[in-house]
Amino acid sequence: MRCLIHHNRISWIRWSVFAFLLISGHIFSPVPGFSEEPAGRLDFLLPAPDKADHRQYLGLPPDQPFSLGQVKARVVIVEIFSMYCPVCQREAEKVNAVFRLIQSRPGLKDKVKLIGIGAGNSAYEVDFFREKYSIEFPLFSDTDFSIHKKIGEVRTPHFFCLSLEGNNRFSVFYSGTGVIETPEAFLDILLKDSGIQVTP
């Protein structure tokens, strides 16, 4: 009887510790390639963009979901936005300016790619946001918040910057919520942190 009680006691302790770790999130080990950003569990798949020019921009084949590590670039900037977020609305023009800045520099446009993910936004809402602000870079819908949840329910707008290391591996070298002071300064800081050498 004593043995049984002892066994039950150990079992309860084990279950309690397991529950604690599960709830606190400590039981999930970081995904390989994400050592610098614990919340940056960016190992999700996105659908291939509908538009051919967006697939070409990202260097992707048609009709196949892709992971961020497959994007043909050295650095990928991911904006987490929402059509419903007033700050994202106000910042849309600045993010467009970052995109135009990248595209205007010949030594940069093939190395740095920009995408947006609409947290909790349906395909309709993402399309509406795209048209409203004349956004040229690819935007993706995260209707059910599944990606938003996976990346740590960040507030919007939030930017992740990934350094691609080949073989579908990457590391996160920047993660931040907030507004862009100036597109030029934002890009310069990211380039500096990424280690990319830009030919003037």
Added chain:
Amino acid sequence: MKTTGIVFLGISILFFGFPGTCFCKSMAFGNKIFDPGPLKPVDSVLKIKIGDTAPDFTLTSITGSEVRLSSYIGRKNVMLSFIPAAWTPVCSDQWPGYNIAEEIFRRYDTILIGISTDPLPTLFAWTRDIGGLWFDVVSDFWPHGAVSETYGVLRSNGTAERAIILIDKKGVIRFIHVGDINLRPDLGMLVREMEKLNP
């Protein structure tokens, strides 16, 4: 020992919250948003149905003007957007979306009226923090929730449901959506319903 385990589990939940809560908070409101956590999805019984004449009401808007529903008969379709409360996560990310969609409502000759059981000063301060809204925002605070109650969207705690009611130019209810209070209704759904009124 079971008690110890349960207490330990309780403490864990207290510190780290229930997994599964998922609101997308914009940084627009700083730390001023009150998060009540997941709520009972629907907590009222509708008193209207499609085909009914919409119950008329007159409520005061945050501009101080009176908004009378029947004044739009023969002129505009009307979409009523009931929300539970200002300064809460989903509501604070709902009307700002409609705020950039004014041209869609204009295209379908539809007026949008936002309704909450919050008092006027609260709605005034909150919408100012949003940055202003192009549509009327009215308070159903006193007699408390009377309009929400008439429509059958008043919850047991005195807040309104997250509900959309679309009324045509004859004053007839053409669409009702009382959704999960924890989720925002899709703008695409609202547009499709407005399209039906303007074939």
